[in-house]
Amino acid sequence: MPTLMKLSPAEALDLQIDTAIERLRVAVVKARSSPGVADEAAQAVAGLNALYAQHKTAFTAEHIRFANVLRGYLAERLEAHRPKGAHTKKAKRKGDKLDHCWRCRTPVDERFEAECPTCSEKAYKWRVCPVCAGCGCQRAGTVLV
Ligand SMILES: [Zn+2]
Numbered sequence: 820m821p822t823l824m825k826l827s828p829a830e831a832l833d834l835q836i837d838t839a840i841e842r843l844r845v846a847v848v849k850a851r852s853s854p855g856v857a858d859e860a861a862q863a864v865a866g867l868n869a870l871y872a873q874h875k876t877a878f879t880a881e882h883i884r885f886a887n888v889l890r891g892y893l894a895e896r897l898e899a900h901r902p903k904g905a906h907t908k909k910a911k912r913k914g915d916k917l918d919h920c921w922r923c924r925t926p927v928d929e930r931f932e933a934e935c936p937t938c939s940e941k942a943y944k945w946r947v948c949p950v951c952a953g954c955g956c957q958r959a960g961t962v963l964v
């Protein structure tokens with residue numbers, strides 16, 4: 820019988836985080852060829868956000884960065900399976916640093932309608948990306964992905 824190494828609670832949590840991120844990574848790989856992975860991917864995203872909500876401080880900056888890179892790729896790949904529509908680019912507003920989504924790189928167009936009430940302030944309103952649902956919340960650490 821192999822002896823199982825006993826993990827400390829911190830190690831067990833780290834393993835749980837790695838497993839949750841890996842689940843999203845696998846969905847991203849599948850999303851390249853299959854749009855059918857959307858549900859599985861949404862579950863992976865929800866799982867990660869739930870874990871983050873409970874154990875925020877256990878996530879390193881690298882966990883956060885990598886999870887968001889994956890989330891961006893996921894959105895790009897799923898979007899590539901949809902019929903390509905014609906979109907009208909929106910002009911940059913005061914305070915906009917980018918003319919595209921910071922996470923999935925979708926150019927800001929007429930679909931960027933919603934402003935996020937959670938991360939928007941009077942001085943700057945964050946638009947919610949219609950493709951990856953990114954806004955300023957991920958950067959503020961309110962949600963993970
Ligand atoms: Zn996006």
Ligand SMILES: [Zn+2]
Pocket residue numbers: 935936937938939945954955956957
């Ligand atoms: Zn937000």
